[in-house]
Amino acid sequence: MEIAAKGNQTGQTLIETVVAIFILITGVVSALALAKYSFRYTDASSKQIFATALARQSMEAVKNMRDTNWLDDTLVDCSAEFSQAAGNQYCYNNWLSKTYVLGSASAGKAGVNYAVDYSPATNSWNLAASPLNYILYYDPSTGNYSNVKTSGAMASIYSRMVNIVQDFSAPFNIANNPRLVVTTTVWWYDQHCPQTSNPATLLPSCKIILQMYLTNWRDY
Numbered sequence: 644m645e646i647a648a649k650g651n652q653t654g655q656t657l658i659e660t661v662v663a664i665f666i667l668i669t670g671v672v673s674a675l676a677l678a679k680y681s682f683r684y685t686d687a688s689s690k691q692i693f694a695t696a697l698a699r700q701s702m703e704a705v706k707n708m709r710d711t712n713w714l715d716d717t718l719v720d721c722s723a724e725f726s727q728a729a730g731n732q733y734c735y736n737n738w739l740s741k742t743y744v745l746g747s748a749s750a751g752k753a754g755v756n757y758a759v760d761y762s763p764a765t766n767s768w769n770l771a772a773s774p775l776n777y778i779l780y781y782d783p784s785t786g787n788y789s790n791v792k793t794s795g796a797m798a799s800i801y802s803r804m805v806n807i808v809q810d811f812s813a814p815f816n817i818a819n820n821p822r823l824v825v826t827t828t829v830w831w832y833d834q835h836c837p838q839t840s841n842p843a844t845l846l847p848s849c850k851i852i853l854q855m856y857l858t859n860w861r862d863y
Contacts, residue, residue, distance in 0.1 A: 687835075687848065694801060694829040694851040697779070697788060701759040701805050701827050702855055704768040708743035709823070709857050716741040721819075736819045738859050739809070743770055745823060746807035754808035754824070758790035770805075776840060777802040800831045804842065815858070823857040 713735050721734035739745050747755050758774040761767075763785055771790065779788040780796040788799060808824040815822040829851045832838035836849035 686833075690800075690831050690833070691851060694831060695853070697801060697803055698827040698829045698851050698853045701803060702825060702853060704759050704761070705745070705770075705805060705807070705825050706855070706857060708745060708768060708770070709738065712738045712741040712743060712745070734819065735859060739819070739821075739823075744772075745770075746809040748809050748811070748821070750808070752808060752810075754806045754826075757805045757807065759803070759805050760789045760791055761787060762791075763787065777804045779803055800833065801829060802831070802840070802842070803827065803829045820859045824854065825857060826852065826854045828852050 716735045716737045718733040719736055720732070721736060722732040735741075755772055758771040758777055760769050760771070762769055774790060777790060779790060779799050779801045780792045781788055781799045782793055782796040784795055788801065788803075789796070790803070792798075804827070806826045806828075808826075809821040810824050811821045828842045830836070830839075830842040830845055830849055832849075836845060839845060842850050
């Protein structure tokens, strides 16, 4: 008895199956790697944006302290300091220390490091020179970040330090009228940024640094 031969049948060989699985795995791994990178980039961007807001907040606070010193001070005739014979030059001689002490001439170019905090109790900003640490504590009841740990507050991943230098280099080499160089550094820690009290040891991707200059411009 003769059995008719069946037509040629095509099927998937083992090699083809392995290749297909390899391509599938490569696509999945690539998608996961892209998602991981995207999440890391988004997380880093969010921290940088928030750190920038914290830095700008403290710089505005220092600027307001300068302005408060003006408001609390009294104009005096300081023509002699500007080598003017006519008594028509008036100054705020206590603009650096009337209410808030902003830096120190004796500190030189190193300046003075501060923690800058807002106190809801007194509705005012405060400067604390050379604090024990610069960690910011988050108070969920008020939404404030402060260097002072209050009841219910918990340590955040952020730290903030404000450095103020009294610059007496020309043309600011006039008594009581230096230029203030205010530098704010905000840093954080996560799996890519180590926890430290010295931001100078961190990579640029783990901190935000902003700088501004303040002068006693009302005297000019």
